[in-house]
Amino acid sequence: MNVLTITQLNNLIKRTLDREYLLKNVYVSGTIINAKRHSSGHMYFSLKDEESAIDVTMWSSTVMQKGLANAIQNGLLVTVKASVNFYNKMGRLNLIASDMQIGSKSPLQLEFDALKRELTALGYFDDGHKQSLPHMASCIGIVTSQSGAVLHDILHVSERRNPLVQFKLFSVPVQGNTAGPIIAKGIATADADPDVDLIIVGRGGGSMEDLWCFNDRAVVEAIYTANTPVISAVGHETDYTLCDYVADARGATPSHAAEMAVLPLTTLQDQLTEKEEYLHEYIRYTLQQKRTDLTLLFNRRLGIPALQFLHKQKSYLQELTQTLTNITKERCNTEKHSLALLAQQLESLNPLQMMVKGFAKVEHNNEPITSVSQLQPNDDIRVTLADGYVTATVKEAHKDGRITKKL
Amino acid sequence: MAASLKSYEKKYKALEDIVKQLDDGDMTISELLNQYKKGLTLVKECAEMLDSVEAEVQQIIEEVRISE
Numbered sequence: 091m092n093v094l095t096i097t098q099l100n101n102l103i104k105r106t107l108d109r110e111y112l113l114k115n116v117y118v119s120g121t122i123i124n125a126k127r128h129s130s131g132h133m134y135f136s137l138k139d140e141e142s143a144i145d146v147t148m149w150s151s152t153v154m155q156k157g158l159a160n161a162i163q164n165g166l167l168v169t170v171k172a173s174v175n176f177y178n179k180m181g182r183l184n185l186i187a188s189d190m191q192i193g194s195k196s197p198l199q200l201e202f203d204a205l206k207r208e209l210t211a212l213g214y215f216d217d218g219h220k221q222s223l224p225h226m227a228s229c230i231g232i233v234t235s236q237s238g239a240v241l242h243d244i245l246h247v248s249e250r251r252n253p254l255v256q257f258k259l260f261s262v263p264v265q266g267n268t269a270g271p272i273i274a275k276g277i278a279t280a281d282a283d284p285d286v287d288l289i290i291v292g293r294g295g296g297s298m299e300d301l302w303c304f305n306d307r308a309v310v311e312a313i314y315t316a317n318t319p320v321i322s323a324v325g326h327e328t329d330y331t332l333c334d335y336v337a338d339a340r341g342a343t344p345s346h347a348a349e350m351a352v353l354p355l356t357t358l359q360d361q362l363t364e365k366e367e368y369l370h371e372y373i374r375y376t377l378q379q380k381r382t383d384l385t386l387l388f389n390r391r392l393g394i395p396a397l398q399f400l401h402k403q404k405s406y407l408q409e410l411t412q413t414l415t416n417i418t419k420e421r422c423n424t425e426k427h428s429l430a431l432l433a434q435q436l437e438s439l440n441p442l443q444m445m446v447k448g449f450a451k452v453e454h455n456n457e458p459i460t461s462v463s464q465l466q467p468n469d470d471i472r473v474t475l476a477d478g479y480v481t482a483t484v485k486e487a488h489k490d491g492r493i494t495k496k497l
Numbered sequence: 498m499a500a501s502l503k504s505y506e507k508k509y510k511a512l513e514d515i516v517k518q519l520d521d522g523d524m525t526i527s528e529l530l531n532q533y534k535k536g537l538t539l540v541k542e543c544a545e546m547l548d549s550v551e552a553e554v555q556q557i558i559e560e561v562r563i564s565e
Contacts (some may be wrong), residue, residue: 384562393558400551407547410512411540416520418533425526 100178107183113174118144118185119193122166133162137170137185145184147169158190198298202305203310206332209307214314215335221319223339223350226358227288229256231280231318232353233273236261239324240292240344247348252355258286263303264293270306277320282333288351289316291333292323292344304331313337325345445476462487505546512539 094102107113120137127133131150136143148170153159162168172185209215211272230248234240239257248255262276263269273291280289291313303309304324304431313320313336322337323344334340342348437443441451451474452459459465518524524532538544 202517388561389558393554393561396554397551400547400554404544404547407509407512407540407543410509410516412517414512414519414533414536414540417516418529421519421522421526421529 096181097178100176100181102180104176104178107174108436110174115171115173116185117169118170119167119169120144122162122164122168125162125164127159127162131159133158135162135164137168140320145182146172146187147184148187148190152188156189161190161192169193186323198302202298202332204306205299205305206335209310209332209336209408220338222320223321224287226353227255227351229258229285229287231260231283231286232288232292233260233262233276233280234265234292235264238292243344244290244292244323244348244351247345250350251349251352252358254355258283262432263297265303267299267303269303271308271496274306274308274312277316278307278328281312281316284482286318289318290321290323290341290344290347290351291320291337292341292347293325293345295326295329298329301325301329301331301488304333309333310336317376321347321350329402409444445474450475462489505543508543508546509537512536512543515539 092467118137120139123136123138123143123452125133125135128150131153133148133153134145135148136145138144148158148162151331153162157377157491169191170187171189172187174183175186176183191395213219230244232241232244236259245257248257258280260276260280262273264273277289277291280286291304293301301324304322313322313333319338321339321341322331322332322334323341323346324333327342339347339350341350441449445451453472453474454465455467457464459471465471465484465487467484471482471484473480473482515532519529519532519536
């Protein structure tokens with residue numbers, strides 16, 4: 091069996107712990123006990139839960155840097171950011187805390203949370219109830235203290251952006267137990283003023299207690315029921331009051347609220363120019379559209395039907411021309427046909443045709459012979475056939491089979 | 498244009514009459530030739546009239562399109 095020295099054992103423990111990175115950066119929460127402050131400024135205490143405890147050291151540099159000198163009190167529930175440290179010499183383990191969050195809340199914060207929950211449930215902070223800010227407020231009501239920097243900041247920003255915007259101050263106290271209802275009344279008065287078309291409720295930065303009057307239920311109700319849009323500019327950017335939640339818009343600072351409320355004059359001029367250009371463009375476009383419509387209408391209803399009508403006329407004309415020619419040709423054909431028939435008829439009467447068929451022309455003394463009675467035996471006759479003639483002498487004449495004349 | 502259209506109708510009517518006459522068939526061949534020639538002249542005149550009106554319509558359509 092290998093026997094270790096204490097030093098060897100402690101070194102082994104330290105090396106083992108150092109290898110575990112998880113232990114170098116832990117968040118651990120517990121209740122402070124045995125808090126002691128060393129004369130050097132280091133704080134020593136323990137954190138415990140129901141079953142276990144561990145020693146914690148916070149070096150004076152951390153205490154100073156985080157401003158925790160008076161915060162570390164026995165019984166406080168806290169969360170520390172720490173690394174686990176093993177002290178070889180004494181074989182002790184503790185936490186070295188590098189930051190601390192106080193876990194419990196102030197009574198004021200608890201009250202704020204409760205009121206916020208209640209009013210949220212009642213719908214006071216619904217987005218759907220919020221109004222949009224006027225594009226160009228002409229008179230802005232400022233509900234704030236007459237003496238505060240808020241008024242100065244808002245007027246300064248506004249003057250620079252648009253000197254034409256007017257302001258009405260509704261002076262109210264912005265701090266103290268009784269300020270809430272007075273602020274609420276100031277908001278209602280501004281809302282009732284017919285000139286005012288936008289309200290800014292404002293106050294400079296301060297502690298939660300200082301800003302508390304802006305969590306007053308009366309203030310929340312006054313903003314909720316106001317018909318005029320309200321911008322809240324209470325405290326610094328990180329401070330939130332119920333006034334901020336219920337307002338239609340929140341300015342991170344009074345100057346920011348003024349920027350939201352007052353557009354620069356140049357921007358308004360630019361917007362006007364833009365609108366003017368849009369109008370011109372719109373008119374141009376509309377005219378163009380109408381012209382196109384008209385052209386289409388003309389072509390579709392007038393131009394094209396006119397051309398179609400003309401084409402129809404042309405086709406009538408073509409048809410008529412065809413008919414004219416056809417009739418004329420037909421008539422000519424008919425005439426030709428008749429002529430041909432006539433010619434054929436004539437041809438059939440041609441004596442030569444008869445000779446072809448075997449008939450002959452008989453002549454005596456250049457007289458055509460048409461009857462046997464014209465001839466006597468020994469008469470010389472000429473017999474003409476299709477291709478020539480012969481001469482002959484009559485031997486005997488027969489009429490209807492009887493010999494009438496004989497040599 | 499109204500006058501020329503009117504004379505178009507007249508010419509067309511005359512052409513129709515010639516066709517009808519020819520169709521009836523009671524005319525001499527020399528008359529036939531004369532009437533046929535007359536008919537073709539009318540056809541040519543009518544076609545020219547239609548062409549000129551069509552060209553004018555086409556031109557108007559082009560003008561309207563250009564002015565868009």
